[in-house]
Amino acid sequence: MKKNVFNPWEIKGNIDYEKLIKEFGISPLKTLPEVFEKELLFKRKIIFAHRDIQRILDAIKNKKKFVMMTGLMPTGKFHLGHMILAKQMIFYQNLGAKIYIAVADIEAYNARGQSLEDSKKIALNEYIHNYLALGLDPKKCEIYFQSNRSNKAEISNAYYRLQNLLAKHATFNEFKAVYGDITPGKMISALLQASDMLHPQLPELENSCPVLVPVGIDQDPHLRLARDISKRIKTNKFTQLSSTYHYFIPGLKGDKMSASDSNSFIALTDDKKTVKNKINKYAFSGGQPTLEEHREKGGNPDIDVSYQYLRVLEQNDKKLKQLYDDYKSGELSTGELKKYTIETINNFLTTHQKNREKTKQLLKEYQ
Ligand code: TRP
Numbered sequence: 001m002k003k004n005v006f007n008p009w010e011i012k013g014n015i016d017y018e019k020l021i022k023e024f025g026i027s028p029l030k031t032l033p034e035v036f037e038k039e040l041l042f043k044r045k046i047i048f049a050h051r052d053i054q055r056i057l058d059a060i061k062n063k064k065k066f067v068m069m070t071g072l073m074p075t076g077k078f079h080l081g082h083m084i085l086a087k088q089m090i091f092y093q094n095l096g097a098k099i100y101i102a103v104a105d106i107e108a109y110n111a112r113g114q115s116l117e118d119s120k121k122i123a124l125n126e127y128i129h130n131y132l133a134l135g136l137d138p139k140k141c142e143i144y145f146q147s148n149r150s151n152k153a154e155i156s157n158a159y160y161r162l163q164n165l166l167a168k169h170a171t172f173n174e175f176k177a178v179y180g181d182i183t184p185g186k187m188i189s190a191l192l193q194a195s196d197m198l199h200p201q202l203p204e205l206e207n208s209c210p211v212l213v214p215v216g217i218d219q220d221p222h223l224r225l226a227r228d229i230s231k232r233i234k235t236n237k238f239t240q241l242s243s244t245y246h247y248f249i250p251g252l253k254g255d256k257m258s259a260s261d262s263n264s265f266i267a268l269t270d271d272k273k274t275v276k277n278k279i280n281k282y283a284f285s286g287g288q289p290t291l292e293e294h295r296e297k298g299g300n301p302d303i304d305v306s307y308q309y310l311r312v313l314e315q316n317d318k319k320l321k322q323l324y325d326d327y328k329s330g331e332l333s334t335g336e337l338k339k340y341t342i343e344t345i346n347n348f349l350t351t352h353q354k355n356r357e358k359t360k361q362l363l364k365e366y367q
Helices: 018-023 053-061 081-093 105-112 115-133 151-170 172-179 184-201 215-231 272-282 291-297 307-315 317-329 332-365
Strands: 006-008 009-014 049-051 065-073 098-103 141-144 211-216 242-246
Touching: 006 215, 009 291, 018 215, 049 215, 053 242, 065 081, 065 141, 081 098, 081 115, 081 211, 081 242, 081 307, 098 115, 098 184, 105 115, 105 184, 115 141, 115 215, 115 332, 151 184, 172 184, 172 215, 184 211, 211 215, 215 242, 272 332, 307 332, 317 332
Parallel strands: 065 098, 065 211, 098 141, 211 242
Antiparallel strands: 006 009, 049 242
């Protein structure tokens, strides 16, 4: 039997979301606040849980300042799974949030052994370029590298100072309880991530204010640590962090997308032929082995990878529901569902890749 591993640096095997919600003590997003109804990720429950979201909703309602802060570990190609976070950045930017984005190059060095140069290249050409092409406004957000916070000494000092001061307020047992196996490098990365999440509230930046951290659920240990230790630091007053959690969309074969296996994901730079081939050849199907059986028993869209991708890309709710129902009843075949998925992905990628061309020159800012 394969051993399940689940921590911020490694995921192996199936993820039991229900169990994690309970174990971590996070809250399911039951009723959808009105401002979130417009965003498909909320509507379709791809973002499914939170901590202290009310504070953010109040800030939005009362037109008060709030920050959205998140980060990325720059490894491999930017794929459909990464789009979930990018879309949230853009959504909150449009709602008027101040956006802070950390490129976790120190973390990639400490946890993965990836050089800072490689992280920079990948962050620019894969992540940041795609964020911009998806519509993130670079003028209204602050993207920084953990290894090079800012050219302004005041801000840089504040960020690294906070990381160091936070160390005093965490105990070794706490690290072990939150992370299990831990190395000095990972410990440093966890404290730096705590500073990522908390430093926007320092007087050098925004002062105490609501901060929302949208992440995959594997990142919750970092949030728990940051929330706990931020309460103990007496020299600064922090508004408690808020967070939301999204599902991981499956890789083509039905399990996790893996940066080292390009047949496990659709990259946002894939061409039409590649997409067609990947979906037809690899996308795990929830259909029956034969068409006859499929017509008779129907398919299972909940485990069908093509359908899972449509949940993120198909804009029309009615169409999505129709596909779900028709696949379940057997009226829609796996071949037909795959064909529709290929068309939908390729339509999206054609526009996206044009937008990549248009936004290329903006990257100079980050060199
Ligand atoms: N650890 C995150 C990841 O692996 C990246 C990250 C760094 C981050 N700093 C952050 C995420 C702050 C959220 C907030 O993807």
